[in-house]
Amino acid sequence: MTEPESSTAGNFVRELVEQDLQTGKHGRIVTRFPPEPNGYLHIGHAKSICLNFGIAQEFHGICHLRFDDTNPTKEEVEYVEAIQADVRWLGFDWADKMFYASDYFERLYQYAVQLITQGKAYVDSLSADEMRTYRGTLTEPGKESPYRNRSVEENLNLFSRMKAGEFPDGTHVLRAKIDMASPNINLRDPAFYRIRHAAHHRTGTQWCCYPTYDYAHPLSDAIEGITHSICTLEFEDHRPLYDWVVEHAGAPCHPRQIEFARLNLTFTVMSKRKLLELVEKGHVSGWDDPRLPTLKGLRRRGYTPEAIRAFCEHIGVAKRDGVVEMALLEHFIREDLNRRAPRVMAVLRPLKVIIDNYPEGQVEELEAVNNPEDPTAGTRTVPFSRILYIEQEDFREVPPPKYFRLTPGREVRLRYAYIVKCVGVVKDERTGEVVEVHCTYDPETRSGGPQAQRKVKSTIHWVSAAQALPADVCLYEALFVKANPGDVPEGQDYTANLNPHSLERLTGCIVEPSLAGASPGNRYQFERQGYFCVDPDSSAGRLVFNRTVPLRDSWAKIEKARQDG
């Protein structure tokens, strides 16, 4: 019972946490998920959320939700609310532990005053450009600012006037006095406060100078008593600065920063900048476009929180950066939905079928299993009659090798109904396209009937014409044509790899009548096709489905192999 039975039970972060517990360094662990409210959460954040909340859960600790809102020019309440909704939807609970870095502005300011008093921070009046010059380069040390040795009194005076709003943006900045010659650039007197005459989404116009991440983050962690501050790899060389701030400011405790590799996924982009660009330039319909890896997008696509959590658990946590295949994410949503999604019949590209020997006007209600994986899901009834629709791709006048579906002279089973035989076709005179298929049925072969056991090469789905419901269906493919969207010719950017076929909206689809009451968010398996969910834009008059993920399709592979030669 105490052994974690998961195949990916351990990771190095858990190990470190466990050690700190065993050595008695901490009695209870406290982690935090610290998003900046300047965008929507994506599946990369989900990895971090699962890690932070997961570790807290596992070791009976707690995980805080903290908004890292130190830059008023980029942050908005809209994001704050969306982020909370997304974390909750993913299945995590922060109880009453929701905080904002902006809650600590006053205390942060006092810590800064203290640093100035101790000669560990100073007000610099170099311009941003000058400061960059003074910083030096990767290989050359920086130079000390001429303002570096201002007196404590002058620094205190200037800093309080920065707070009072006496100076315009960019004229002064509070800097730590560390070491301009440090080989670690983060230690070359980093900026802690910058002047920004901008309204903050929570503190309004109360402040006109704001702390930077490097200053606010370690102290916010310490104020909250965070024991393990888990972040991504790019902050690894900020750790000495993190530790410097905590030590020199005299913070109440010293959280341990641990870095792990962020998630990358094939065939998509994860950076906030690129996601924002896709939305703003209209390459997608919005932050909840089902083609995006945002949590809002995945939710609309039909992904379940359970599948995303299982995915995050199985990809593991390590320090080497890599790219996880989209196929793995798809595996987890299939696995989840296979267990829980009710099956239903839907025809995406209809082809009319007439059963010549079936009595006109007759309708039979046939019993269909809702979910073969779940006996408790029960059964439903589907109407069968003389005129039906089948999938266009389930009929071929000239079948390729290994094609098992309907073809002239051949029999197939109509799922839950009868075995039918194709006896003729009607073609469009001008185009030669098959517009109607004529069949005969064998009354003995009805499911459960005397000849029901007769073997045929395949079973296809269908929908009875008279009772069919119309629907729109959005078929999604990867947003990019290349596993690595950044792989582009010289002079182009990742948008050159946008997949022109990432969305195909089908409007003439028909679905079985049991779907009449389907409401947004409901998920189904359209038999033999894939998992679909009802889009929020769907209405009783116009059902709209999104394809979450297609079923694995071995026939498609055979066809592809044949085409590739």
Next chain:
RNA sequence: UGGGGGAUCGUCUAGUGGUAGGACGUCAGACUCUGGAUCUGACUACCUAGGUUCGAAUCCUAGUCCCCCAGCCA
């Protein structure tokens, strides 16, 4: 040519001096009223070169390659 990290099947990930394992994927087969699911089998890896050791993915030495850092972003 500074500093910080990292290299294990195609992909992700275990391993902490003692038979390199799992998952996805791929291929083949069985089964099937979903060409789904399920089941079987196969596939493929320790960055390189030395060294220590009875024994090295693991320890040592020297290389190679990849990622991150020069915001008053986070």
